[in-house]
Amino acid sequence: MTPLLSVQGITKRYGAHIGCADVSFDLYPGEVMGIVGESGSGKSTLLNCMAGHLTPDAGHVVFDTRTDGPRDTITMSEPERRMLGRTDWAFVHQHARDGLRMGVSAGGNVGERLMAVGDRHYGDIRDKAMDWLGRVEIDASRVDDRPRTFSGGMQQRLQIARNLVTGPRLVFMDEPTGGLDVSVQARLLDLLRGLVRDMGLSAIIVTHDLAVVRLLADRLMVMKSGRVVESGLTDQVLDDPQHAYSQLLVSSVLQV
Amino acid sequence: MTEYNFAYLDEQTKRMIRRAILKGLAIPGYQVPFASREMPMPYGWGTGGVQVSAAVLTPKDTFKVIDQGADDTTNAVSIRTFFQRTAGVATTTATSDATVIQTRHRIPEEPLHEGHILVYQVPIPEPLRFLEPRESETRKMHSLEEYGLMHVKLYEDISRHGHIATSYAYPVKVEGRYVMDPSPIPKFDNPKLGDMAAIQLFGAGREQRIYALPPYTQVVSLDFEDHPFEASKADHPCGMCGATDSYLDELIIDDLGGRMFVCSDTDYCEARQAAGHKGKDAA
Numbered sequence: 001m002t003p004l005l006s007v008q009g010i011t012k013r014y015g016a017h018i019g020c021a022d023v024s025f026d027l028y029p030g031e032v033m034g035i036v037g038e039s040g041s042g043k044s045t046l047l048n049c050m051a052g053h054l055t056p057d058a059g060h061v062v063f064d065t066r067t068d069g070p071r072d073t074i075t076m077s078e079p080e081r082r083m084l085g086r087t088d089w090a091f092v093h094q095h096a097r098d099g100l101r102m103g104v105s106a107g108g109n110v111g112e113r114l115m116a117v118g119d120r121h122y123g124d125i126r127d128k129a130m131d132w133l134g135r136v137e138i139d140a141s142r143v144d145d146r147p148r149t150f151s152g153g154m155q156q157r158l159q160i161a162r163n164l165v166t167g168p169r170l171v172f173m174d175e176p177t178g179g180l181d182v183s184v185q186a187r188l189l190d191l192l193r194g195l196v197r198d199m200g201l202s203a204i205i206v207t208h209d210l211a212v213v214r215l216l217a218d219r220l221m222v223m224k225s226g227r228v229v230e231s232g233l234t235d236q237v238l239d240d241p242q243h244a245y246s247q248l249l250v251s252s253v254l255q256v
Numbered sequence: 257m258t259e260y261n262f263a264y265l266d267e268q269t270k271r272m273i274r275r276a277i278l279k280g281l282a283i284p285g286y287q288v289p290f291a292s293r294e295m296p297m298p299y300g301w302g303t304g305g306v307q308v309s310a311a312v313l314t315p316k317d318t319f320k321v322i323d324q325g326a327d328d329t330t331n332a333v334s335i336r337t338f339f340q341r342t343a344g345v346a347t348t349t350a351t352s353d354a355t356v357i358q359t360r361h362r363i364p365e366e367p368l369h370e371g372h373i374l375v376y377q378v379p380i381p382e383p384l385r386f387l388e389p390r391e392s393e394t395r396k397m398h399s400l401e402e403y404g405l406m407h408v409k410l411y412e413d414i415s416r417h418g419h420i421a422t423s424y425a426y427p428v429k430v431e432g433r434y435v436m437d438p439s440p441i442p443k444f445d446n447p448k449l450g451d452m453a454a455i456q457l458f459g460a461g462r463e464q465r466i467y468a469l470p471p472y473t474q475v476v477s478l479d480f481e482d483h484p485f486e487a488s489k490a491d492h493p494c495g496m497c498g499a500t501d502s503y504l505d506e507l508i509i510d511d512l513g514g515r516m517f518v519c520s521d522t523d524y525c526e527a528r529q530a531a532g533h534k535g536k537d538a539a
Binding site for chain 2: 078079082086101104105107108111112113114115116117118120121122123125126143144
């Protein structure tokens with residue numbers, strides 16, 4: 001089986017400081033990979049390198065494209081990479097306002113990717129937008145409201161709808177539940193889990209919340225100071241952490 | 257006439273502007289940056305158009321300026337006088353006599369011919385400006401032909417108003433490549449942009465951009481399959497000349513709700529009146 005995404009030796013330096021160093025892993029179709037670690041451990045740098053937002057100093061990110069098979073996304077041309085970014089890839093930002101157009105209605109936000117890939121029928125675009133608002137549990141009557149009138153949780157769900165509308169195969173998520181209160185987090189996680197299962201999505205989720213990876217991720221990587229210190233099946237890593245830092249991380253979670 | 261260089265600008269500046277114009281003509285719809293000069297008028301009054309006119313005028317040209325279709329408004333009069341004094345060219349208000357026409361917000365009703373040059377004053381050359389504030393990003397979008405965002409604006413129009421409510425500065429696609437802001441002309445004029453015999457030049461002074469449409473260029477107004485583009489105008493005949501095919505201004509004539517519709521193109525209206533056409537409000 002060909003991995004959907006194969007990351008080989010990704011290294012990114014900020015001058016003398018290391019962003020992330022020598023990270024390698026394979027992600028297979030339908031698999032959800034969690035990346036955990038403390039703030040500044042290089043999680044987001046790694047995610048941005050994989051999603052093409054940052055250019056790594058070394059390494060390859062090989063993606064199994066629909067048409068041409070495995071391609072190195074770092075050496076592919078910018079138009080191709082940006083095309084991937086709005087078709088097969090999706091990126092969910094921590095702050096919904098980074099990923100949404102706040103001055104454009106909810107329907108327009110969801111429809112943007114459709115129009116970007118050439119959809120030119122207003123009725124169809126609107127129907128798909130309504131459908132997706134329903135799937136992320138936003139009332140259809142809010143379709144013409146701007147996201148700034150939405151609550152934080154709704155904004156985050158809208159961002160997810162906007163990203164998934166073109167049926168991507170790989171979703172990058174940067175702290176998707178950060179900044180939301182726990183009950184909203186729980187609903188969002190429930191929703192995400194359902195979508196990932198139904199659509200057979202592969203996802204890479206960066207978070208510092210172990211509960212998120214416990215619920216969503218099949219596999220887990222623990223990062224510290226830009227390096228992967230431990231990786232394995234989620235339950236295995238969380239229940240029997242081997243590395244000192246993983247042990248610290250797991251034992252730091254408050255038990256209520 | 258000895259006080260000024262011909263057409264106000266120095267020869268090196270005109271050369272620089274002509275190079276930008278030639279590049280613009282070679283790549284229809286592409287915004288060419290140019291080193292806009294300080295002109296003796298405020299930004300927003302047509303500094304871009306004036307520089308383009310200055311660069312293309314020759315002593316043999318006949319020059320016409322229109323502002324919202326009219327030859328006798330402040331902007332039109334001041335720019336016409338400016339070139340009378342600095343270039344000594346002949347000026348006219350008749351579209352058919354002019355060889356260079358500088359315009360703000362209208363295309364003359366009378367068809368233009370080969371050899372004509374139409375110079376537009378452009379306030380904001382970037383059609384994506386209000387959708388994507390970063391210039392670095394909009395340039396990338398132009399270069400990679402990523403124009404989905406332009407349709408988001410039209411989508412928003414339909415979702416809010418039930419139809420495409422953008423009535424001026426209606427975005428167009430040039431030769432299937434660049435999306436272009438046609439300057440704030442009414443969308444009624446959009447169909448005239450395409451396949452026009454005259455050269456069309458667009459100058460944005462404050463924004464330092466020149467773009468152009470060579471003669472007989474394909475220009476398509478953006479739309480949706482189920483909401484096609486429609487060139488709209490007020491549904492009345494002209495009150496002065498009775499024309500039914502021209503773009504109309506609505507004038508309030510008393511405080512009792514009285515109004516009349518007249519051609520915004522004054523030259524067209526006057527020529528029709530001189531030929532004996534009469535509207536219902538004509539004295």
